Amino acid sequence: MKMRRSMLLLVTGAIALAMVVTGCEQETRWAYRPMISQESRIYGDTGHTRGSLSEDWVLLGEVEKSISQVEPMVKGEEYFISNTLPVHTQIYGDLEDESILWASYNEVFIRYELIEE
Numbered sequence: 001m002k003m004r005r006s007m008l009l010l011v012t013g014a015i016a017l018a019m020v021v022t023g024c025e026q027e028t029r030w031a032y033r034p035m036i037s038q039e040s041r042i043y044g045d046t047g048h049t050r051g052s053l054s055e056d057w058v059l060l061g062e063v064e065k066s067i068s069q070v071e072p073m074v075k076g077e078e079y080f081i082s083n084t085l086p087v088h089t090q091i092y093g094d095l096e097d098e099s100i101l102w103a104s105y106n107e108v109f110i111r112y113e114l115i116e117e
Contacts, residue, residue: 031069034084036091036101036112042073043101043112045084050109053102057092060101 034045064079066087074081080091082103090104102109 032083035073037073037075037081040075041114042116044115046111046113048111053092053109056094060091060093063087063089
């Protein structure tokens, strides 16, 4: 029993030392949800997809800049920026309703809703 306790303390100490030596004490970075921004608007991925869009949706542009998902979303640019979609991903919208965007990616359309303006 004493041997088991000694081994447990030795293993626990070794793990604690390894964490300090390898830098596990560093600040934790979190990934932001998938987003698209344009000007002062930020849209968040809703998790909803479609295989096609009606003719009411028009091509608004393409993602022109892709940023890291662990950094805050960039705002203030006239073009579309995404933290998950690659550059040249097509963005569709309704000219009368700016609250929803659709991104064409991997042969499906992904719905994004306005979360900040």
